[in-house]
Amino acid sequence: MSAHPSGNDNLFLFADEEEPQEEVNDTDNWHILIVDDDKEIHTVTQLALSGVKILGKSLFFGHAYSGRDSVVYLREHSDVAIILMDVVMESDNAGLDAIKQIRDVLHQHDTRIILRTGQPGYAPEEQIVQDYDINDYKTKTELTRSKLVTTIISALRSYKQLCQIKQNHVYLQQIVEASSHIQKQPQPEKFVQLVVSQFSQLLRLPLQGLLLVQTLNQSENRTYVVGATDEFESLTQQSLEQIDNGRIIHQVSLCLTQEDHQLNEHDTVLFIPGQKHHAALYLDSGIQRLEQRPYIDVFLSNISVALDNIKLIQQLKTTAYTDKLSGLYNRAGFIKAVNHYLQNEQMGDVIALIDISHFSEVNHGLSQEIGNLMLKACADRLAEQFSNHCQLARVNADVFGIIGSKETLNPESIESLFSFPLMVAEQRMPVYFNMGFLSRDDSTTTGLQALKRADIALNHAKKHNTQKYAYFDDTLEQKMAWRLGMAQQLRADFKAQKLQLWFQPQIDLQTTKVVGCEGLLRWPTENGNMISPDIFIPIAEHSGLIIEIGDWVIEQACREIKQLENLGITKIKISVNVSIAQFRDPTFSKKLVHTIESFNVNPELIELEITESILMNNPNAVINVLNQLKAHGIQIALDDFGTGFSSLSYLNKLPLSRMKIDRSFVQDMDSGNGKTIVQTILSLGQKLTLKTIAEGVETETQAQYLTELGCDIIQGYLYSKPLPPEDFKLFIEQSLK
Structure with missing residues (x-):
């Protein structure tokens, strides 16, 4: 136990000195803990400070009678502002040991500690201040009442500043975390709910509200609700004028017009400035004064940036969709x-x-x-x-x-x-x-x-x-899947060089000699059968593979012409079909001419067969390409004439060398109308000075009739079916004999 102070010592609490004056604002209390093993010290200290108000607050006293008791007390009370701590109590260093526990174990670093001792010189003041985090160190005899009040005022000011710094740190941390959350929310409705929720935490008030945006674009100038919470949710996307609440309209209008917060006892409107728009956050609780307004304004600035981001995201979504x-x-x-x-x-x-x-x-x-x-x-x-x-x-x-x-x-x-x-x-x-x-x-x-x-x-x-x-229905999907599978197989077989180009001879009716042939694409299967061109050509066109296949067909035709020339067989013209996809390829004519030149083939021995459907897809473009090819000596034939819907005016513009009569007309020559149609086509060809070829000739009667009508060349099973390259060469050699 410490030595009790003498009676004269106790009079320090009642010395007649003038007390420092402070403005009072009776709101809360300062919590002061008296730690001393002498109950009389507790009494006289509390009596001396009774009725004193410092920094606008009264004093509230707590009591502990040992160092150990003070630690227990502080563990249960975190709001103690000042500790008046005796040094010598249950032990010589009880007060100092308690201080170490308070600082190092309880981590109460904001609380100000005034160390008091009744034994002057017990411990060097400088060493104690250096080793322990204390606010002041006084002997009890030098603390008159006014000096005690002065010491308390100084300590409380320090405590208040520390608390303010700590509160500012907490507030700033809340602002940073809240801003981070709202920046990550791209949906307007949830964004507003998050903003109101964060304000509820910052202001410690239960809040509901709505966020309105005022566009600054003169052509669009309007104010509308972008999102709201709970009872206000039905107002989302309404314009300010549509809101059925006169007070909201009035308060928000004031906020946006004056560009300032509207604070009152009924509700609150916070102004949020922006470059392209202003915004107003309406809250349903009245706020008379914004605590930590600089931090609130920082938060509002972050809300403005986040709102800009949301509007940008919405614009991007609009553009994307x-x-x-x-x-x-x-x-x-x-x-x-x-x-x-x-x-x-x-x-x-x-x-x-x-x-x-x-x-x-x-x-x-x-x-x-x-x-x-x-x-x-x-x-x-x-x-x-x-x-x-x-x-x-x-x-x-x-x-x-x-x-x-x-x-x-x-x-x-x-x-x-x-x-x-x-x-x-x-x-x-x-x-x-x-x-x-x-x-x-x-x-x-x-x-x-x-x-x-x-x-x-x-x-x-x-x-x-x-x-x-x-x-x-499912059958359509099955057919689509089959076509997709066929397209994949066609691409694989083409890459593996399994496709073949066969040739069907074309016979001059006057000489009965082979003067040319049509190159016909064949796709053999592993079992030796052939897949019909009527099946795989549309698949090739739809998949885009027809351009590569078409280039390959031209190469094969040039290669066949060179092989025939090596056998001494010249002037055999090869006709190949081209599709609309090839004409749409801007490099088509250039590639074709390059291929013919690279094989050193006479371009007049290559003939392109085009259909009326190709011509009518884009007549002027097709005619321009054909004229370019004709200028290089490449021949042009109109295939299946009469089966399409071509205009005779376009027919006159085409750089044609031959016209082909479709097999359907040849097969119908047994009827009176069929003969008339064939005769008309042949007559037209003669008028246009075009060579004529009849396809699908299968009987001597058909051949005889075509000869009488003046047809130049025939092609069909009467003379030969399509032949693979080696058989075609043998056919030509035999025909020449």
Whole structure:
């Protein structure tokens, strides 16, 4: 136990000195712990400081009568501002040992400690201050009442500053964490909920609210709710004027007009400045004063940046999922909508794809501008009919997609919608189209799969002219899978050099000599059978492989001509078919000329056979390419004349050397009309000074009749079927003998 102070010592608490004055603001208490083994010290200390208010607060006293008791007390009370600690109590260093526990074990570093001792000189003051984190070290005899108050004031100021620094750190940490969370939230509604939640934590108030954005763009100038919480959620996306709450309208308007916070006892509106927009955060609790306003303003600045990011993300999403021309969903947006449709039966039970027929002809014939106007007109008409009940999209250049119910969305409703022409550039334009439908079923699991199946139905409708539409079923998918497998096998066999070019002789009717042949592509299977060209040529065209195959066919024809020349057989012309895909290849003519020159072949021995369908796909472009090839000496033949829809005006412009009569006309020569058609075609060829070739000649009667009508050359089973290269050479050698 420490020595008790003398009676005179106790009078330090009552010395008659003037007390420092402080402004008072009676709010809370300063918690002061008196630690001394002398109960009288507790009494007189508390009595001396009774009624004193420091920094606007009264004093509240706690008591401990030993060093150990003080540690226990502080473990249970974390709000002690000052400890008046005696040094000598249950042991000579009890006070110092307690201080070490308080600092090192309890980690209460903000609490100010005033060390008091009744034994002057017991411990050197400088050493104690250096080794222990204490605020002051006084002997009890030198602490008069006024000096005690002065010491308490100084310690409390220090404690308050430390608490403020600590609170600022905590506040700043909260701001940083809150800002980090809101920066990561891209959805407006959840963003606002997060912002309000973070303010609830920062201000320690239960809050609900809504965030409004005021666009600063003069052309769009409006204020609208981007998101809200709980009772305000129904206001989302409403403009300020639409809100059925006069107080919110008034307070938000004041905030945005004055560009300043609106603080009052009923509610609070915080102003959030931005470069392209201002925002106002309405909170349903009144806040009279913003504690830590600089930090709040920093948080509001971060909210503004995050809001900019959200708006940018929304713009990017709009760009990513919206077709700029029509304003509808694009392909990506439609797939996203279909994914939602597959999970939500309320969206309907059918998906439709509408393909505008011959759209490329509009683009090429009337200009791309007119084509775009036509597509926009189609989109507008679809929107007028279906936008209230269905999801619409432009999923491809000339293909529209719709999701809806079968009662609304069906072939009849779409056909009726386009039964009258569109108004395009002040002209009436009819619309021709095909449709593919996919009904809801349990086997379609993804938007991409659904779109693929609808597309399969659409392709089936395009290939069958009997009706404009088709509904998907499993057999269509099986056929598509078969075609895909065939395309893969064709590519593999072509790469493995399994394809062959056979030759069917062409016979001059006057001399009965072989003057040329048609190169015909053959695809043998492993069992020795042949896959029909009617099957694999469309697959090659659809897969894009036809360009590579076409280049290879030209090379094989040149190689065959050189081999015939090595045998002394010259002037045998080889005709090869070309597809529209090859004409669309911008390098086609250049590659063709290069191939012929690299083999050192007479270009007049190479003849390209084009069909009327190729010509009519893009007449001017095709004619330009043919003229380029003709200038290099390459011959041009019109194949299957009379089976297409070509115009005689284009026929006159073509740089043709020969015209081929389709086998279907030759087979029909037994009828009166068939003979007339063949005679007309031959007569036309003669008028145009073109050599004529008849295909599919199988009988002597057909050959005799064609000779009488003046046909020049025939090709058919009457003389020879298509032959592999070695057999073709033998055939020519025998014919020359």
